[in-house]
Amino acid sequence: ALGIPAEDIQTSGLNLWPAYGNDGMRIEGYQASTNVTVTVRDIGRVGEIIDAAAGFVGEELTLGGISFSYDDPEVVMQEARTAAIENARVRADQFAQAAGAEVGDILRVVESTASTFEPRLTTGAMESATADAAAVAIEPGSQDLAVDVTVVFAMG
Numbered sequence: 001a002l003g004i005p006a007e008d009i010q011t012s013g014l015n016l017w018p019a020y021g022n023d024g025m026r027i028e029g030y031q032a033s034t035n036v037t038v039t040v041r042d043i044g045r046v047g048e049i050i051d052a053a054a055g056f057v058g059e060e061l062t063l064g065g066i067s068f069s070y071d072d073p074e075v076v077m078q079e080a081r082t083a084a085i086e087n088a089r090v091r092a093d094q095f096a097q098a099a100g101a102e103v104g105d106i107l108r109v110v111e112s113t114a115s116t117f118e119p120r121l122t123t124g125a126m127e128s129a130t131a132d133a134a135a136v137a138i139e140p141g142s143q144d145l146a147v148d149v150t151v152v153f154a155m156g
Helices: 043-060 073-099
Strands: 009-020 027-038 103-121 138-155
Touching: 043 138, 073 103, 073 138
Parallel strands: none
Antiparallel strands: 009 027, 103 138
């Protein structure tokens, strides 16, 4: 109802367990819980969507977590790799100049990658989306993708 494409909604868990009577022996029924993972591509709508889910599910809603990611991290990583090699060449030139040498061809490149993420989730009252309450405040924080390269140059 909120315009989230079906491919961005996935059942990610299903639990079923017996509900016992007062004697602790007789099964009177079963309880179930379902975990659903939703990808929201517009960060500005996350609070609205959480509030709408709370309004639909009611007090039974448990928010199991929130995470943020790049839609296409490879584009960012390509830019980081190019910048890392350029930075390595500048530093190699500085070392070569100090040593009275010249930088030659690249002999080897070793890459290690790291991503850091500092999410901030500010929760408010998860009331019905139709109530006059403000949406849950979501602050995406920052997510950095970094490339660390070791570059070996020939020097002469």
